[in-house]
Amino acid sequence: MTVIDPSPRQAERLGPLDELDTPEPLEALFGDPADPGNPVGHQAFVDADERGDFLPAGRKTLESFGIGAEFVPRALGGRLGQADDLARVLRTVFRHDGALALGLGAINLIASSTVWAAGDAGQRRWLASVLLDNHPTAGAITELAHGDDLSRTRLRATEREGGVVLDGRKEVINNVARAHAVTVLARTSEEPGSRSHTLFLVDPAAVPRERMRFLPRYRTSGMRGTHLGGVEFLDCPLPASAAVGGYGDAMETILRCFQVTKSVASGAALGMVDTMLRTVVDFGTQRRLYGRSVTELPYVEAELADVFTDLLICDAMTTTACRALHVLPRQTSVYAAATKYLVPEIEQHAADRLALVLGARSFLREGPHAAFQKHFRDLPVAALAHSGATVCLATIIPQLPRLARRSWFTSSAPEPALFQLGRPLPDLDFGQLEANAGPDDQIVATLLDVGQDRVTDPTLRTLCGRLVDELRILRDGWRALAPRNRTPFAGPVGFELAERYAVVLAASACLGVWWHNQDHPNPFMRDTAWVVSALDRLTVRLGHEPLPQAQSATRQVFAELLSRHAEHRAFDLIGRRLH
């Protein structure tokens, strides 16, 4: 067992908006990714991807940073306090390599959050020590045969002779063969329904070797370095103390914890698109066609500005979802799932357009732009790895009719701290999260509070007017929806309304972030250009024509993109220097 030394691990983080010329400590460890001699640069990660393995130097970088502590609550000696801080740390890793970020990063949150939420003091202490030692962990939740339909889980846990016996298998599980701690979802009653499952915390070193067998690795098209494996338990005995929380509690625990994992994972994965955009701007500023650089072609300029705007939209939505876990924990069942649906959609579309700009080079597995094709393959895998789009929409469909009936145009705006990037929040409290959302959608209330009552810029007012109209249509649409369309058998109409809701939610988050960060050190973030562009793009998603007045905003966004690119700054709401 590790002796917990609180001094370095408890070190204060740089405030998100403080000293924006200073790179984050982890980013500094990665250094300049474009330097071909950098042992953790793009070239090294591309080579590791070709070999289908984690880059050993990348793993060492994460270990020297003490990545495991990021997942351990501060009360247990780690650094996990705020969900948006964790998302930004993981975003740094995603900027460099998706396989590393998922397999040695995000997966630890999926594996551990259920234990922080429902485990006893002994389990929490033990798992904290595993992570603080930077050992890998795994979460064996889904089964290949049942996908996201967790209630059909077959792996069985039976009480026997004062202990428990596990029997069954889990497949497509990240890092399971290397993990020092595994959380396992098991069936503990044959009754159908959602009270028949229990989570167990397994120490693979403590179970009889012949009772726990690892299955061959699965190879994947993207995230090739991840070790997706399987595990089979053959009447494998565990102590009774391995149960995490009460018998029958697993589905509820998972519904609560996955709000955290979905929000954080969505915010983290933006790092991949950041790198893709950077790679394409590198290319576009260097390559000359028709006597000018590619980025000077008006079409390319607009495409790149749009992708940067998309990244700002995604960051506003994910950061707000993460902070809502602290500020509006009763509502996040809807926010997390809407975010996990919309953000990967926007990212994929952005990546597709970037690939067109990069042209032939988007396929090349070598050379200065090779990082692009790797991230391009990794992105869709990351999007699916933890609840795909459809399943996220299916989670919010049953909940939206009630928000339409009880909350929209009624709820009041949230406290500004929700949006204030530099404002610290109380540590994450899993006990506050609820399996379904209460009727109090305060993020969308921001659309009325800021968009209707405070905005004076005429272009922005027009865009907000469109969004308020949309909210009205959504309210009427959800109220009129046949009850069947709010159940697991919902038809396409429910899905479309849910998609449109997610767009309005994203727009509300952009408005909240813009309005409540007028102390941002970068004047660009205080100005209206980015939020005009963001709302213009989101209303186009709802079927509107782009607003002609928004075009000058696009040019400002493009100028900011070029200056951030030249200064090696992140393409997100913060804009910190990367190296």
Next chain:
Amino acid sequence: MATSAPAPGTRIVDREEIRSKLLSLVASYLEQPVTDIQSDVKLVEYGLDSIFALTLCGDVEDEYGIEVKSTLAWDHPTVDAITDHLYDTLTAEA
């Protein structure tokens, strides 16, 4: 939080009314005649599993102006069981 339901104390709680309200809710989700729904059959048998519990919990809260756990339909898996639970909650409040 504003609610349209009558204040506790002014309501006369009737177990059969609760049961028939719930039966018609379930029938409406399934788009089946209410006579096809049996109050002692588990809701999961009708295909209404985990996510559905969320719908039912919201509808029940709004109908009766009370707060129930989101896992209402998991812990009380039939219409009869939910009826008894709501009856107890509502009479305790009245």
